[in-house]
Amino acid sequence: MIKIINAEKSSHHSVIFPSFSMEVQTHEAAAIHSSLNVRTVLMDLLSGSASLSGGRIEVCGHSILSDLKNDNTHLSFLFLDEALYERLTLKEHILFWKKLFISSVNSDEILRRVQLEHLKKKRISTLTFSEKKRMHFARILLENKSVVILEEPDQNVDLETRRVIKKLMEGLKKEGKSILLLTGNMESALFMTDCIHRLDEKGLHQLDVKLEEDEPGEVKEETEETPLYQPVKIEKIPAKVNEKIILFNPPEIDFVESSDGQSNLSVQGEVYPCIFTLNDLEKRLVPFGFFRCHRSYIVNLQKVREIITWTRNSYSLVLEGSESISIPLSKSKMAELKEMLGLK
Amino acid sequence: MNHSIKRTMAIFQKDYKDFTKNLYVSSMVFLPLFMAAIYGRMGVQSIEMVFMIFNLTLTVIAAFTQSALIAEEKEKNTLRGLMLSPAGTGEILIGKSLVSFLISAIILLLSAVLIEYRPGNTLLIAAGLFVSILFYLGVGTLLGLITRSVMEASVAILPVLLFFSFSSFAMQLSAEYPILKAAEYLPNTQLVNLGHAVQSGAGFADGLPALLIITGWTIGISALVVVVYHKKMVDN
Structure with a gap:
């Protein structure tokens, strides 16, 4: 679970967001709907490359920065502009991740879940944007962390991929993960989660879904x-x-x-x-x-x-x-x- | 197997597969081999020539390959993924250096065979080349971290290449221009000196100062790499 307590951030004399608190329990998915600027700042804060002006973020009872430094961090991220090693084949790429994250999850099973099994001998560079997105979800599944942070997971993807992502998110929730989704698209937030917050310079408002x-x-x-x-x-x-x-x-x-x-x-x-x-x-x-x-x-x-x-x-x-x-x-x-x- | 070693090996294997499919970088390995073959057939046996080939191999293979590998991770935005993974700074840097290291070692060996260089004290020369590879890997990593794309890295490598391939010749002019004496302490010149010493039948003790100076450079550049890496990591 992830807990944000009285977090606030301002930069260059302007408030990006005032103090707010929220938490995402296990088996829960929540979305923060915000502008691009707020979203980028939030991703930086969550991935530890920026620090809050006040308040704190806790992941499974520890401060987020100490958790990120830990070898067994509880967090896994999906950035909007993430990239893959284009020259590797899908199978090679999965095996690389598997070793990198010391994961014991079956790699064929993962490829099947993201519906890329039929492409496993193909190079990453031959994939479409949507298929690459599914590949990133394969990484999330391999990492198998208890808190998953997603930035615009379904932006510009095709319908089939959206369906796969939705299914994967349901699966992750069932496994007891906490999912935090950051998006600027209300429709995406409504589609993917059932708990939506809007965050801007005026603060956090929970939408009554x-x-x-x-x-x-x-x-x-x-x-x-x-x-x-x-x-x-x-x-x-x-x-x-x-x-x-x-x-x-x-x-x-x-x-x-x-x-x-x-x-x-x-x-x-x-x-x-x-x-x-x-x-x-x-x-x-x-x-x-x-x-x-x-x-x-x-x-x-x-x-x-x-x-x-x-x-x-x-x-x-x-x-x-x-x-x-x-x-x-x-x-x-x-x-x-x-x-x-x-x-x- | 230790987790840390496992992760390092994962990065190594990934880079190895990536390297073999990356013609832009991997075709560079033929340049020093080609030159070594030509000079070998011409019967050039002067130590300067042999070590110019070695220094060229070190800059073109060790430094360039390394800078291209690092710069590509940055350009394609995959470095952040590695940084966010459980792999630490050391694991990433060592894992990413292993491929360039192995390739450099193989090419140096092949060049030595092609140019028909048979040193009196193979162990000493091998030690000198080993430390030199580490130094050039450091140079390459540094260039890769400073530049933003493979293109930039391949341009930035040019002055480095010219400097380290030919500055050992500056020694010959040092009688005329005393300022060039400083060049004597460069790692590439020290490597040539080591070659001369070995050629004249020197023992391990005579080669030690040269080895120590190159090691000093290597430690210096490694420290710089770690500092720059952390600085860039905070920047991003």
Whole structure:
């Protein structure tokens, strides 16, 4: 387990994050959603190449710095910009790690778990970005440490790799590891973990993801309200950009995301902050074929191209045109969506 | 087997496999062999010539290979992975030096055979070459740590190569320019002196000062490497 106690960091006269505390127990995965800057600083702090301005970080009861120096450290890391020895074959690379970490885990078993077994005679340089990412996960599995720190593990990877990573994370949790995920992508945080914190210069806020479970009741109320919707007042959705107000036609909007109570309209890859709350927007947008697919997302169903089922309880919606954009779909909403689509 | 040795061997084996597949670096081993073969066929037997080949081998193979191996780890961002692994500073540096060391030793031996050099006291020459390899590995590691990419390392090695291959000739001019006397204490000149001493039938005791001076240089450069390595580790 990893414990962060009253940690704070400032540099060059500016606060990067004020004092906050959190902990990740065994069998738990938590995410810290933050800006790139905060994330980089956090990775430096966790890997011991920078030090806190105040507070401390403990790993399994010891300070993180003494743990890192220890031969039997409890930590293993996955950096975003990690590299492999391109000229080695996968098998050679795994064997190298195995010896380096004095690991007793079976190397073929590892390659099978990251679904690279069929490539084991190939050189690393022939792998795609996503396959290399899976290779890094092979290292995490080999290291077999009790605390795993991941930086943007599923950034830019293909769908298959995302599925593998998700599965591996479930496996690691089951084995009793604590996973801390650092990401700038809320969707990734929602997808990979169930405990999400947002960290910025104002501090740490835990996002209430658990509430999602109570939602069916709430949803019912809302769906009852929708018939009450009056004939179109204003069809356009206003967004504020630099003191200007821009009006969007609802069909233009791809999806709406809420973070920290602020709802953001996403239109053709650009994000515009909107004045209304997500609940208000839902009321306005439902008549235009929008759907509240998650506590913090409303999606334009016309733009949805694909519904991906990761596991029995986790789903994503992939939008048209932009392959990279996927939006979480919560379990309770899946049934509702199926009904709307006439699948049931 | 001790864990520390296991990890060192893991790095060694990885580098060995990597080296054999890295044509850019591994093709360099043919340069000194080629020169040794030519000079050997020409019947050149002067000690200066033989030791110029040796010094060239040491800079091209020991120093260059080593700097390229280290610089590549930095360039490709794999060094951080090693640093975060349980392997310590010593294990990483020794593991990474083993390949260059072995290759240098083999090439030196082959060069000596090709140029038909048969020293009177093989043991003394072997000891001198052994310490010299360590010194040049230190130079190579240092260059690899200072530069950021293999390209930079291969440019930075050039002045080193010229300096250590030819500065032993500076001695011949020292009568005219007294300042060049300082060159006498360079490790490469000492190696040549050792060669001369052995050629004139010197015993172990006569070769000892030269050996000690080269060892001194080796210890100095190793200390520098450890300091620079730690400094760079904090920087990153």
